[in-house]
Amino acid sequence: MSLLEVKDLTVGFPTADGLVQAVRGLSFSVEPGRTLAIVGESGSGKTVSTQAILGLLPEADISGSALFEGADLLRLDEERLRQIRGSEISVIFQDPLTSLHPLYKVGWQITELIHVHDAGVSRAQARRRAVELLGLVGIPRPDRRVDDYPHQFSGGMRQRAMIAMALALNPKLVVADEPTTALDATVQAQILDLITRLQREFDIALLLITHDLGVVAGVADEVMVMYAGLPVERADRRTIYYRPHHPYTKGLLESIPGSTGVRKGRLRPIPGQPPSMIAVPPGCAFHPRCRYAMPVCAAELPPLARVTGDGDHASACWLPHEAVGLGEEAEAVRLRASGGPA
């Protein structure tokens, strides 16, 4: 059984200009011990969808369901949800400076978390556990640093402390929202290594939210690409990078220097910009930017459907199933199917 199963999630924000349809019908599942990466650019709905699931968007209009071990997170009362969040599901945010309270010692914050969720643990035990956790995530001399304030930690150490907090209650699922985006390359590598090592060690499922296809390439089991509030493609990691079907996924890969989509020379950027989420284009939201757009694309929304003969690979695009992959051959198939460049 899936650990987390999200079905038909929609999230809308009423604004003076109209309803912002941030997430427009999202379904996915996370298996125990596995890593699902949700990839998308600003405004694709990747962060909003996980925040909705975790009950962090009280002002939004939310529909759908999110079953975590059989219980629908979207319908639980606040108290029960709070218990699950923190103990069974924990979150690592992008910016550790704003997620740690600046006025309390790092160790105190971890101790308090353990103590609040499990009254059977004494403060002294909780503190010992905090020291142990800080050591586990690679903070040097944890018995001393436990009494430091967050500002005494570097950015990388703060993110380590956040990871220690996320692990404190032995969660089954960790949601990591851009966990390394604010960090330098060498620190990012340290943190990614730490997250994946601990994930394996404690058999935790990881839901990784990121815009960075470089990070995903080394970490994810499965990848879901989002565009304008909907998933456009979902497959295992290698399929996404080497055999993309959806033109948006392909466009992303061809925009990133050094990626599988840019073998040499020039980048092939996606023209135009993402749509306004108040006035989402009809049909496939990507069609105004798509090189292969056909008349059907503006009329009908393509479902996220199996790409025949390619395992669990699913794509939401009207192009035929053969139109997978990068390079000349796949390009010819796409152009033939769509009747030439749009």
Place this chain on the structure above:
Amino acid sequence: MNLLEVRDVVKHFPINEGAVLRRTVGQVHAVDGVSLTLAPGETLGLVGETGCGKSTLARCIAGLHPVTSGTVTFDGQDITNLSRSAMRPFRRDIQVMFQDPYGSLNPRRRVGSIIADPLVIHGVGTARERRRAVSGLMERVGLNPEHYNRFPAEFSGGQRQRIGVARALALKPRLIICDEPVSALDVSIQAQILNLLKDLQDDFGLTYLFIAHDLSVVRHVSDRIAVMYLGRVAELAEADELYEHPRHPYADALLSATAVADPDAADRRSRVILTGDVPSPIDPPSGCRFHPRCPRAGEICSVQEPALEGTAHLTACHFPIGPTDLPGPPEPADREEPAASDTSGGPARRAGDSANGRGTE
């Protein structure tokens, strides 16, 4: 002849204490003896992590910070610490493009007049001529000239960066310093701007000093790359040469840490995981600044600062990685891969690298 020559540039920022009697209690060694050259039409990439001094160096070159010592020569003329008026003619030739497309444009002014600013300041043309020039610039950078009277808030991040490009181009500069020009943009938009910068370079023969922390981007745009660490250049080489055969242990670690959007390359890679954090530039380590974190450091490293040496591929290291390995460097790096074949650090690293998908260009 080189368009730009930077020699032994040092920039220290004093740390002052006391509210009434200000006294200097220390120095931030932001840039500490950097030498570089830029040939006309070339792109030099400048990489390094937060606090390595890359942006400070750029500002020193552009004359936005006075330098503590050293010289900056542009087109054969010494422009070090010139007065405002003496610097003025050079400001036409040297333009700067900043990272933040939101913070670097005045929100209350129309984009047409923002782009025209440099022309007005330098007294170029009549109002009509300037307006025509701005329309031409907007068209050239992919903006609709009819949007001349709009405000920056009406544009997306990518379009704002195009406005920044147009403004930088207005005076037909010869050198553009791009400080993280695409870091704030989504990848699909980032690629549009990178292609635009490349096209403009070809059309106008521009020279770029390109600063970024994204090493894949820097490799894509640069002819040569300088890697900085704590205010000094650790390594300087042709882009592909540097990525395929890094010689300085810091450059090696930095490159191996770069996330590449290619799963096979990511799986094959042997990462050099550095321990600890970058030391404070207020009190940098003695000798080689990288020695406390360096997997190859020997005794000399804490005592003597290595000079940046070499002809085409320059490295500031006592024990560089590579074929001319000196005998007896200490234990190799803390790698994830079994270290059996890794006794010298160098050959194994390169074997991993050529299989790394990096050799694709």
